[in-house]
Amino acid sequence: xxxxxxxxxxxxxxxxxxxxxxxxxxxxxxxxxxxxEENGSYILPxxxxxxxxxxxxxxxxxxxxIGVGIGVPGPVDDNGVIYKAANLxxxxxxxxxxxxxxxxxxxxxxxxxxxxxxxxxxxxxxGKGYRNLVAVTxxxxxxxGIIINGKILTGATGAAGxxxxxxxxxxxxxxxxxxxxxxxxxxxxxxxxxRLANRRLAKDDAPSILRGKNLNAKVVWDAxxxxxxxxxxxxxxxxxxxxxxxxxxxxxxxxxxxVIGGGVSKAGEIxxxxxxxxxxxxxxxxxxxxxxxxxxxxxxxxxxxxxRLVLD
Amino acid sequence: xxxxxxxxxxxxxxxxxxxxxxxxxxxxxxxxxxxxEENGSYILPxxxxxxxxxxxxxxxxxxxxIGVGIGVPGPVDDNGVIYKAANLxxxxxxxxxxxxxxxxxxxxxxxxxxxxxxxxxxxxxxGKGYRNLVAVTxxxxxxxGIIINGKILTGATGAAGxxxxxxxxxxxxxxxxxxxxxxxxxxxxxxxxxRLANRRLAKDDAPSILRGKNLNAKVVWDAxxxxxxxxxxxxxxxxxxxxxxxxxxxxxxxxxxxVIGGGVSKAGEIxxxxxxxxxxxxxxxxxxxxxxxxxxxxxxxxxxxxxRLVLD
Numbered sequence: 001x002x003x004x005x006x007x008x009x010x011x012x013x014x015x016x017x018x019x020x021x022x023x024x025x026x027x028x029x030x031x032x033x034x035x036x037e038e039n040g041s042y043i044l045p046x047x048x049x050x051x052x053x054x055x056x057x058x059x060x061x062x063x064x065x066i067g068v069g070i071g072v073p074g075p076v077d078d079n080g081v082i083y084k085a086a087n088l089x090x091x092x093x094x095x096x097x098x099x100x101x102x103x104x105x106x107x108x109x110x111x112x113x114x115x116x117x118x119x120x121x122x123x124x125x126x127g128k129g130y131r132n133l134v135a136v137t138x139x140x141x142x143x144x145g146i147i148i149n150g151k152i153l154t155g156a157t158g159a160a161g162x163x164x165x166x167x168x169x170x171x172x173x174x175x176x177x178x179x180x181x182x183x184x185x186x187x188x189x190x191x192x193x194x195r196l197a198n199r200r201l202a203k204d205d206a207p208s209i210l211r212g213k214n215l216n217a218k219v220v221w222d223a224x225x226x227x228x229x230x231x232x233x234x235x236x237x238x239x240x241x242x243x244x245x246x247x248x249x250x251x252x253x254x255x256x257x258x259v260i261g262g263g264v265s266k267a268g269e270i271x272x273x274x275x276x277x278x279x280x281x282x283x284x285x286x287x288x289x290x291x292x293x294x295x296x297x298x299x300x301x302x303x304x305x306x307x308r309l310v311l312d
Numbered sequence: 313x314x315x316x317x318x319x320x321x322x323x324x325x326x327x328x329x330x331x332x333x334x335x336x337x338x339x340x341x342x343x344x345x346x347x348x349e350e351n352g353s354y355i356l357p358x359x360x361x362x363x364x365x366x367x368x369x370x371x372x373x374x375x376x377x378i379g380v381g382i383g384v385p386g387p388v389d390d391n392g393v394i395y396k397a398a399n400l401x402x403x404x405x406x407x408x409x410x411x412x413x414x415x416x417x418x419x420x421x422x423x424x425x426x427x428x429x430x431x432x433x434x435x436x437x438x439g440k441g442y443r444n445l446v447a448v449t450x451x452x453x454x455x456x457g458i459i460i461n462g463k464i465l466t467g468a469t470g471a472a473g474x475x476x477x478x479x480x481x482x483x484x485x486x487x488x489x490x491x492x493x494x495x496x497x498x499x500x501x502x503x504x505x506x507r508l509a510n511r512r513l514a515k516d517d518a519p520s521i522l523r524g525k526n527l528n529a530k531v532v533w534d535a536x537x538x539x540x541x542x543x544x545x546x547x548x549x550x551x552x553x554x555x556x557x558x559x560x561x562x563x564x565x566x567x568x569x570x571v572i573g574g575g576v577s578k579a580g581e582i583x584x585x586x587x588x589x590x591x592x593x594x595x596x597x598x599x600x601x602x603x604x605x606x607x608x609x610x611x612x613x614x615x616x617x618x619x620r621l622v623l624d
Binding site: 075078132146148149153154155156157158159160161162163165166167169170178179180244247248249251252253254255256281282283284285286287289290 | 387390444458460461465466467468469470471472473474475477478479481482490491492556559560561563564565566567568593594595596597598599601602
């Protein structure tokens with residue numbers, strides 16, 4: 001029946017899991033609950049039990065399994081050791097060895113969830129066909145994952161790709177969640193877009209369909225699409241910050257492609273109209289011809305990337 | 313007598329060359345002229361002849377040579393292909409294959425000169441003992457080289473580490489050599505320091521030992537060391553820009569250490585007094601404990617790094 005891979009995306013509430021073939025086709029997807037009691041000590045045994053159960057049900061033997069990949073919400077080094085995941089109650093230990101031990105020695109690879117999702121987009125998503133990419137997640141915050149020559153760039157303390165905290169504004173007085181002021185995340189995340197919108201709306205009385213609405217990123221982008229002039233101004237400010245931030249990233253790692261995902265990216269191609277020009281204005285000429293693509297795997301990027309971890 | 317390596321640093325005027333043992337000790341250094349006539353077609357044959365002559369003189373046979381590494385002033389991909397070096401008259405071709413052919417099949421590896429110098433500082437210089445570093449060269453411009461897990465980060469078009477063109481000021485109206493405004497290089501290079509000094513001196517009549525002097529980076533830093541208040545103001549502005557730029561780099565690649573070199577770095581440890589605090593202010597917490605070191609190999613970094621290329 002061909003070799004199989006299990007991809008696991010461990011989140012704070014649920015564990016997403018997928019069964020893949022070597023070509024990256026997902027054969028089945030399912031979820032289990034993340035049990036965080038007892039400092040998260042049930043989590044890996046629960047995952048191992050679920051994998052074993054699925055394998056038994058489908059008649060997949062140990063020799064048919066190439067391995068199990070897992071993305072986790074915390075810094076993970078190149079040896080599969082996690083350095084604390086406060087959200088799960090975890091301290092420092094080898095996920096790779098522990099989970100492999102629970103799975104009778106099957107090969108396990110582990111990575112940080114944002115980095116693993118970037119790998120997924122490279123394998124089967126918006127970055128397919130590329131081996132040097134930066135995945136940018138415009139969600140509640142701004143996250144990132146960097147892939148160099150097909151492999152995750154981890155960094156010295158697992159913090160490579162923390163692009164939400166690139167400094168893009170010297171004048172900012174509101175404080176970012178990280179304690180600094182002027183981080184990219186303060187403008188380009190879903191909450192950042194709302195912040196920019198509220199700021200613009202408070203500036204004067206210019207008419208806008210945004211007034212009186214319960215704002216979120218979708219409402220703002222819908223207004224941009226509807227041609228609302230105030231919303232378009234907001235989108236331009238958003239685009240200036242995002243373009244400038246991506247240009248700085250390109251000066252450092254010179255990727256082939258930026259893959260844009262996360263909630264804000266659901267606005268679609270219209271996003272490009274606002275940040276690509278500022279990007280080109282700011283970036284060093286050697287990185288001007290970088291490609292931009294939208295992420296296509298959505299919440300499944302994590303299981304795809306996790307599965308891809310064991311193909312190296 | 314042990315295996316030998318030749319390291320070659322190809323510049324626009326001279327070719328620096330070194331004979332190394334495997335441990336990274338340089339046994340002899342010499343230079344030849346870079347002949348740029350005929351679109352640089354003499355350059356590689358001259359280098360090959362010089363290596364053969366040196367090997368013969370020292371009784372080193374082909375089997376004793378691990379290989380020849382070369383750093384060149386232009387973008388070089390991971391396969392040793394150069395994509396134009398206008399300064400030398402070169403187009404696109406494989407340096408690795410061409411030079412190896414001229415050396416009877418001896419292994420050749422090639423890289424961009426700034427990246428190769430970074431590798432040299434990792435091997436035997438200010439970054440010794442680390443495997444994830446960013447080398448920052450504060451010279452006429454600001455250049456960089458990024459080493460990840462002991463290997464050069466090349467980038468999609470050979471432009472990774474072009475950190476001089478990170479955008480650090482939105483208000484700048486003077487144009488950088490690259491055509492943009494507000495690049496790190498406009499403040500942190502040797503010419504940038506002089507520009508900041510001239511700007512500060514023109515602002516008012518505050519007394520300063522810098523007034524009436526023929527300014528260069530050394531003169532400015534000497535005045536800082538002498539306690540000149542205007543010079544100290546200039547150093548603070550320099551430090552704010554450099555610290556902010558390095559913080560953005562750290563958010564992307566999360567290095568273990570920054571190694572600071574180039575002409576401006578000759579001012580010494582006093583530099584750190586001005587940019588480390590702004591760095592810590594701007595950077596994401598996971599990169600706060602990065603190390604800072606001064607480059608120690610000076611103009612020899614290129615031959616060291618070139619030699620190191622063939623040890624992988």
